[in-house]
Amino acid sequence: MTRQRLLRLKSVLDRRQPDLTVLMENVHKPHNFSAILRTADAVGIFEAHAVHPTGGVPTHHDTAGGAAKWVYLRVHPTVEAAIAHLKARGFSVYATRLSPSAIDYREVDYQKPTAVIMGSEKWGVSEEAAGLADAEIVIPMVGMVQSLNVSVAAAVILFEAQRQRMRAGRYDRVQLDAETYHRALFEWAYPEIARELREKGLPYPPLDDDGGIVWPEGALPWTSS
Numbered sequence: 511m512t513r514q515r516l517l518r519l520k521s522v523l524d525r526r527q528p529d530l531t532v533l534m535e536n537v538h539k540p541h542n543f544s545a546i547l548r549t550a551d552a553v554g555i556f557e558a559h560a561v562h563p564t565g566g567v568p569t570h571h572d573t574a575g576g577a578a579k580w581v582y583l584r585v586h587p588t589v590e591a592a593i594a595h596l597k598a599r600g601f602s603v604y605a606t607r608l609s610p611s612a613i614d615y616r617e618v619d620y621q622k623p624t625a626v627i628m629g630s631e632k633w634g635v636s637e638e639a640a641g642l643a644d645a646e647i648v649i650p651m652v653g654m655v656q657s658l659n660v661s662v663a664a665a666v667i668l669f670e671a672q673r674q675r676m677r678a679g680r681y682d683r684v685q686l687d688a689e690t691y692h693r694a695l696f697e698w699a700y701p702e703i704a705r706e707l708r709e710k711g712l713p714y715p716p717l718d719d720d721g722g723i724v725w726p727e728g729a730l731p732w733t734s735s
């Protein structure tokens with residue numbers, strides 16, 4: 511870990527937006543799933559959500575551009591469970607839908623805790639999810655084709671959220687709480703050691719100003735016993 515690397519990781523975490531997220535409902539094509547994660551990273555999303563029929567995650571490394579390493583992903587068993595999880599944390603949930611009653615995506619106030627549901631390539635956002643969402647939103651389409659590619663639609667909406675939040679200064683001050691910030695910084699800086707510590711149920715030690723690990727009593731916990 512170099513000091514330059516530490517500063518780079520911190521500069522990204524400094525801008526992460528824990529109260530902005532995307533929920534992918536059965537987005538099954540790996541290149542779309544990965545492209546949305548890549549957009550999520552670029553926009554500053556800290557944690558994305560997914561519901562996937564297989565329970566697995568269809569990421570495609572090349573398309574994600576490594577974004578899967580930097581955006582936490584929480585996979586839920588059902589879309590109902592995912593929406594309940596988000597609402598319990600105070601998120602307003604918007605279902606992207608090509609329906610006449612959907613509001614223009616630019617009318618949403620994305621400065622509030624916001625989750626945007628993206629639907630599957632074939633079926634779109636399910637009736638169940640739409641029924642549980644706070645509102646339906648749409649990107650107006652005035653051409654011959656009915657819909658956008660799901661990853662393109664996600665980018666359009668999430669960058670509008672970023673625009674609103676940047677204008678409000680939300681990227682100029684740290685949004686993550688101190689505990690979450692430290693956890694993410696440690697995991698990003700030392701993924702292997704973080705995994706070992708988690709497996710042993712041990713806390714992550716502090717990092718010094720150069721990103722070095724400040725081990726208690728100067729010993730690696732798993733070699734000292």
Ligand code: SAM
Nearest residue numbers: 606628629631633634635648649657658660663
């Ligand atoms: N046949 C599907 C339907 O009727 O919803 C089309 C799905 S579209 C290819 C895949 C996903 O991209 C949608 O579920 C939605 O999340 C998003 N999407 C595509 N175009 C959109 C638009 N104009 N407005 C909002 N979301 C859009």
